[in-house]
Amino acid sequence: MAAFAHRLWALKRSAGDPSYDRMRTELGALASKSALSAAARGQRLPSWDTTWEFVRVLAVGVLGEHEDEVRARWRADWERVRDGVANPPPAPRRWKLPVAAAAVVLAVGVAAGVVLLRDPDPEAPAALPPLVPGDESEFAGDVTVPDGTVVPTGARFVKTWEFRNTGTVPWVDRSLRREGGFGPGDGCQTPAVVPVPDTPPGQSARVSVEVRAPDEPGYCQVYFKMTDSAGRLLLPGTRAAYFYVRVAG
DSSP states (O other): OHHHHHHHHHHHHHTTOOOHHHHHHTSOOSSOHHHHHHHTTOSSOOOHHHHHHHHIIIIIIITOOOHHHHHHHHHHHHHHHHHHHHSOOOOOOOOOOOHHHHHHHHHHHHHTTOOOOOOOOTTOOOOOOOSSTTOOEEEEEESSSOTTEEEETTOEEEEEEEEEEOSSSOBOSEEEEEEEEESSTTOOBOOSEEEEOOBOTTOEEEEEEEEEOOSSSEEEEEEEEEEOTTOOBSOTTSOOEEEEEEEEO
């Protein structure tokens, strides 16, 4: 895990060492600042979703590497680490070191740039609670235009997601608000706000947004968050809904 985290850290450095906040807000990583920060600390293996968001915005978005090749390479490496964590080798026999010797080992490790134990990131925010207690949402799937779909430049299409109300609060007068978009030129054009059908707890809702692809080939990605009728963010700790399409000239 430490070696994998170091690779993430090295990738971040090679991409200009953007802050985790910039990776999330400006470069479009669909993961929280705390999750991105934890991924490069090496204390635990990040989920594949977090790993991919970390790698995608840097290797593909900043460094311009081929997306499919990057995904395949990092996925294979992530799976090897995951399998190693699940099936660790037998623990070596432990030897006690005198305090002075332990200090020498620590000093050598620091000099070599290897730090396996770190304090938690003091800037990493705690998970944000919902605006209304008991409110929860679960992403149920893409109904139309799965991520990675190839569309022509200038194409018009409708993206539809399905969400499930897994909380105890009815959804009434809610919307999905566009929070950001990325891609060549002006990126994909969408309405700023799209309505969410009123949905009681335990039921599902489908939300659609009309999209126009950019006039330049490449890609576009747009993400949305749920708000109330006053425009207040309802589920700040929940991952944004988004779509991602490849745009062919």
